[in-house]
Amino acid sequence: MATRDEIDRRRFISAFGIGTAAAFAGCLGTEPDEGSDELVVTSSGYPDTIHPLEHLDTEGYFVSQWTYSSLTRMDHELNVQPDLATDWEPENDGENWTFELREGVTFNHNDSEVVADDVKATFETIYDPDSEYPGKGDMGDIDDIEVVDDHTVVFNLSSPDGALPGKLAGEFGRIMPKETLENDIDAMHNDTYGSGPFELEEIEEGSHITVTAVDDFYFEDEEGNPLPHADRVTLQIYPETSTEVNALETGSSHIMDTVPSNQFDRLDDNSDIDAIEVEGGWIFPVVMRTVEEPFDDNRVRDAFKFAYDKEEMLEIVVDGLGAPGQDNLLGPAHQHWTDIGDPYGPGAQPERAEELLEEAGYGDGLELDDPLYATAQRTPETGETAVLLQEQMSRVGVEFEIEEVSWDRFLSEVAGTAPFYMNSYGMRPVEETMFGLLAHSDGAWNREHIPPEYEDEFDQTLENAIATPDSEEREAYLEECSRIMQQQGGLLVPFYASRLTAASTEIENYEPDPGGLGLHIQEVNHN
16 A cells, blocks of 8 residues: 555656656657668757757757767777877877868868867857856866867867867867857857858758768778768657657657666567666755755754665665765775775664754754755656655754745756755766866866865866876875765765666667767667
C-alpha cells in the first residue's frame, strides 16, 4: 500500500509533468524519408537559441556541434583529438600555447577558408571585457591571441594551464567567421556559419531543426570513407516523454538523446532498441547560498548534509542508475576523480543533524522563510529530488515549502538570487572547468557556492591545479578542492546520474559520451 508521502510525491510529480501520460496520437513529428540516409534524433526541449555564443542548453549545443568546428574535440572516451587544429604545443609550462590549423577547411556558408584571424576574432569576442557570453572564462584565463600566419595561432594566458586543449573542445569553443562576428553577429540566431559536417536546412520553432550534410568535409572514417555518413539529421522535439519513447519504438526516430530512468528498462526489453547506460556526471544539486541566512552558518549546511539520504534519492529519482554523490562537483566519470569518501554518509544520520541544528540555535526546529524553488520543465529529476528533500528534512524538524517555477523565470529570477533552489549541471569533462565555473570566486556560474571565508583558499588551490604540469600534483590539488566543496560548500549533490540514451538497432557507430552535452553524429549511419 502506498504511504501518504508516496501519494504526495506522485501528486507533485504529476503537477510537474513528470508522469508517463499516454502518447499523443498523430504527434510523432517528422518521418525519416524512405530510402534516404536520414537520422532523426529526439530530445525533450527546443533550444533557446542556436547562436554558438549564447546557447545554454543541450539542444543548442547539439546544433552548434553539428554545424561548427572547434580547434579540438573530445571523443566519447573524453580523449582530446584534433579538429581544426592538427597539432598544438605548450611553452612556458603552459602559459603559451601554439596551435597549427588544418589547411583548406572552409566555412560552409561562403566557402571562405578558416584561418587564424577567425580563431582570434572568435575568442576575442567571447572574452571581450564588456561581454556577458556564457563561455567567457569557460576556456581558461586567455589574455590575448597572436596570429603568426594564416594557419598558426598562439594563445597567451595569464597563468599556465595544462588543460587548455581540452577546454577548447567544449560547447563554447565553436569557431566563427571574423566577418560575421564583426558585421552581422545576430545573424547566427537564424542560420549557421560554421565549418562543421552539416549546415542548417530548416528550423520550425518548437518542433524540429534539420541539418544537411556538406560536401568535402575534412574528416574521413577509419576506412577512408568521407564523413558524415548521414545525408540529413533532424533534431525532433517531444516535450512528452511518452511520445518520445513511442517515436523510437515505432521507428519514427533513431536516437533518443536522454532516456528517463523510469523508461530505461522498457526500452532495454525491446529487441529493436539498444538502451545504453554510460557512467555519467550529470548532477542535480540543491543550492544553499552561503551568504544567506540560515545557510551562512556551516552548522546548518552540515545539518542538511547529515539529514538527507543520498541512497534513497539515487534509488527513487533515477532508479539506482548512477553513483551516490559526495556533495561535490566531480564524479566517477571524470578522468581525474578521486574518491574522497563521505563523512556525512550515503544514508541519513538524523541524530547528528539534530545536534548541529541545536548548536546553531534551532533546537526547536527550523522553518525556512523562503521556499525551495524547483523547475522540472527541462530536468524532471529536480522536482522529485525537491520533494524527497522536503520529506527527509522534516524528519529532523526542518520545514519549507516547494515552489514550482518556469524555466524562463528560473533563469531570470531564481538562479543566483534565491537563497534556496534546485539546479542541474551537465558534466564538464575538464575538472578545472567544472570547478572554475561553479566554485571559483570569478566563476561565471558561481552563486556563493563557497562561503566567503573559504574563497581565497579554494581559488588558490584551483589555480595551483590549473598551473601545475605535474599530473600527480594536479590530482592532489583537485582532491583538496573537492574536500573544501564537500565540507564547507553550499551544495547538496545526492548522486551522479548515469548517461542514459537509446538508439534503434538499425543504426551503428553511435557512441555516447558521459557528459551528454554533445552528440557525436558524423560517424553514425544505418547498418
